[in-house]
Amino acid sequence: MKILFICTHNRCRSILAEAICNYYGDGLLEAISAGSSPAEKVHPLTLHALEAKGIPTDSLNSQSWDVFEDADIDYVITVCDKAANEPCPVWFGNVAQAHWGLEDPSTIEGDEETINAAFSRTIEILQGRITQIKQWLRQGLVEEELFARITALAKNS
Numbered sequence: 343m344k345i346l347f348i349c350t351h352n353r354c355r356s357i358l359a360e361a362i363c364n365y366y367g368d369g370l371l372e373a374i375s376a377g378s379s380p381a382e383k384v385h386p387l388t389l390h391a392l393e394a395k396g397i398p399t400d401s402l403n404s405q406s407w408d409v410f411e412d413a414d415i416d417y418v419i420t421v422c423d424k425a426a427n428e429p430c431p432v433w434f435g436n437v438a439q440a441h442w443g444l445e446d447p448s449t450i451e452g453d454e455e456t457i458n459a460a461f462s463r464t465i466e467i468l469q470g471r472i473t474q475i476k477q478w479l480r481q482g483l484v485e486e487e488l489f490a491r492i493t494a495l496a497k498n499s
Contacts, residue, residue, distance in 0.1 A: 348378070
């Protein structure tokens, strides 16, 4: 299953999701990420947090979703936090879409321990959701049930 993770700037949450999905996907899941208004580069704390967990970062970059306009994608998952009044981009492709609103750990203020904890929490949430999707794929759920469960994951954080 191929998933496109989208966040406006594609510099933190969508990058975390891409890296975690590819690392823990066991070949069942493949992820890419993009944004409607991509940043010039991935946020340095995003890379640091992933590297601290042993997750590879060398292929990660911030990019526009235009790059994937014709890509063969099974799901689009947006990860912006609407509760923070962020504009969350909408993918206009003919693909199943879900929304997992996640707080942006790169905007957390505080000491190093507080910031690291925010990144760890986001990584933990994403890892749990990716692991769950992988289990459902192994169970062979029908498309409609799989989509309903992927969408419902946003409520389990």
